[in-house]
Amino acid sequence: MPPSKASSIAALALGFLLLDAPPARSGDPAGLPENFELLGNSKSTKEQVFLWKPLTFKKIPKRTRYAFGETAAGPVVRAESESSAGGLYRKIDADPREFPVLRWKWRVEKPLEIEDEKSKEGDDFIARIYVTFRYDPNDAGLATRFKYGLIKRLYGEYPPEAAINYVWASREPKESRWENPYASQAMMLAVQSGAENADRWVSEERNVYDDYRNLFGKEPPPISGVAVMTDTDNTGQTGRAWYAQIGLFKPGSPAESDE
Secondary structure (H helix, E strand, O other): OOOOOOHHHHHHHOOOOOOOOOOOOOOOOOOOOOOEEEEOOOOOHHHHHHHOEEEOOOOOOOEOEEEEEEEOOEEEEEEEEEOOEOEEEEEEEEOOOOOOEEEEEEEEOOOOOOOOOOOOOOOOEEEEEEEEEOOOHHHOOHHHHHHHHHHHHHHOOOOOOEEEEEEEEOOOOOOOEEEOOOOOOEEEEEEEEOOOOOOOOEEEEEEHHHHHHHHHOOOOOOEEEEEEEEEOOOOOOEEEEEEEEEEEEOOOOOOOOOO
8 A cells, every 4th residue: 555644744643743733731730840740640531631632634534543541540542543643742841861761551452564664655553652852943954944944934833853753563673763764853663563562551661861862863852742643544454552651750760550
């Protein structure tokens, strides 16, 4: 099946141009005194629905369905994709040096069947958590400032400078990393792969600060947002995934109980 995403739309899906998503209010209580509890025990399901905004794409009419639920461990998001794309985005402002630890739990019903996840035709993932980083015109060259300035005039705000996609891969082994085929500013990193841990909750932890430096070879700018997405629009498959207990933490912060 030919790719359904044009380059600019794919970049949107990767968290590089997250401008179809309604902007979060500047007063969102994302920053708690110690950590950023983005989807966990700290907020009720009703509050989570308000804080997470839909991420949709005008040229991809069929959208992944998301539903919030409540469990003993706190809010959970269920994603169901049928030849569709779309995500949920949480706008935040965090220093990756102060809050480098990204934790989350996810579960997939089964992995997708994809031959080449590094190609445009195979750029679908049963589950992904991605982190976007703020663009700063003072650190950009003339051509980049011009391009981002045009986007800001059209949409009212700058797009992110870069994104890290933490994905549940189909074939690429764990810790594999590659440049996204649609957007060089988005780097992919396989945290899980295949069916080994399918159909059960898996707890993850990444150091976003270290990952950014390893992937991009420079110091990271401030974190501008976190998103979840399950997409199958390129391959025309179906899939189901769940997300829970997403947060950015200071070093040494205790992890939530799995109970």
